[in-house]
Amino acid sequence: MNTGKKRITLEDVGKFCGVSRSTVSRVINKSPLVNEETRRRVELAIKTLGYVPDFSARSLMTRRTETIAISLPDIRGGFYPEVLGGADEEAVRRGYLLLVVFQGSRRPRSHSLQRIISYGRVDGALVFGDTVPDQQLRLLSESHVRVVRLAAPSPIPEIGSIVIDNFGGALAAVRHLSQRGCRRIAFISGPPGNRDAEERRRGYQQGLQECGLQFDESLVAEGGFVRQGGAAAARTLIDRGVDFDGLFVANDEMAIGAVETLLQAGITIPQQVCVVGFDDIELARFVGLTTVHVPVREIGMHGARLLCEMIEQGRQPETITMPTRIIERVSTARGGSLSLVRPGGD
Known part of the structure; x- marks a missing residue:
């Protein structure tokens, strides 16, 4: 609908602050060729006049939509919203819109992103x-689509990736429990076939070996990376009647469920069992x-960048590995005592 209000143009902004149309365009496109004083004048003029870029015209000239997509399996829990927030922050900083697509996980396999x-x-x-x-992913690359994979390695060099040091983090978790005097360290794993879960299990087993501890399959239960699964896995370990004084859980969601189950069973943390999770969610x-x-x-930020x-x-695609480190809190601290807490959520 035509409201009769004249659209502010680049020329209008230029006349208002006494610069050329091309200078205004350079400021909008964050060109380093504009000095700081001129940049401030143009930005003030844009704000004063209420100039809004014509993205459709700009898209025709640059052959870009200035939009990037991100596919996520879910938005629940503490992990995915943080990844999304980081990607959005970097995208906005660079002048891109972020389009979110949910696919995979428990959803039927779809081709929405494609x-x-x-x-x-x-x-x-992303x-x-x-x-x-x-x-x-290979087909997208063959079609010259730029793709960066998050939290998993790329299948081909033409696709960038941001990966987590899952193995090193799990290894550090077992070492930490061993240093706290734990000799029977149980493990609640993620779902079979999941890359993160497999790497964390591999780090757990390597950690046991390095600390001179015996691997015992009866000390391992699977929790599916969800809180209810962690609670059920902890119950399974208790019902087996196996002794354990340390528990490494492959993500924090499961760890919180496991902690609740242990405390409800009258097991004190960390006095009887020390517990370590993975991810450091809120x-x-x-x-x-x-x-x-x-x-x-x-x-998310590194992937979007x-x-x-x-x-x-x-820029050429590459693999960037995000480091991990232990954050010690009450659940393994000497002299600590964890109380039963029921955080919100399912």
Whole structure:
């Protein structure tokens, strides 16, 4: 609908602050060729006049949509919102919109992201884990689509990736428990076939070996990376009647469920059992859970930065490994005592 209000143009902004149209364009595009004083004048004029860029015209000139997609398996829990927040922060900083697509996980396998890309609606995509299978990623790469995979290795060099040091983090968790005097360390794992889960299990087993401890399959239970699964896995360990004085849980969601089950069973933490999680989500800080810190927000930020630079500057894809480290809290601290806490959520 035409409201009769004249659209503010680049020329209007230039006349208002006494510079050329091209200078205004350089400021909008964050060109380093504009000095700071001129940049401030132009930005003030843009704000005063209420100038809004004509993205459709700009898209025709640059052949870009200035939109990137991110595919996630879910938005629940403490992990995915942090990844999304980091990606959005970096995308906005660089002038891109972020289009979120949910696929994979418990949803039927879909091709939503691939359809969006084929319609030319985005300039590139961030793909979390296995939300897009390796074969589909190869096809996207062959179509010259710029892609960065998050929290999983890339199947081919043409696709960038941001990966977590899962093995090293799990190894550090077992070492930490051993240093706290634990000799029977149980493990609650993630789902079979999941890359993160497999690497964390491998780190657990290597940690036992390095600490001179025997691997015992009866000390391992699977929790599916969800809180209810962690609670059920802890109950399974208790019902087996096996003795354990340490518990490494492959993510914080499961660890919080496991802690509740242990405390409800009258097992004190850390006096009888020391517990370590993985990820360092916000709830872990709330309940006092010792955990392996993963820079979750930075996964999204680094992924978006790499993707934008691949789009804008032709940067070559690469693999960036995010480091992990132990954050000690009450659940393993000497003299500590963890109380029963029921955080919100399912």
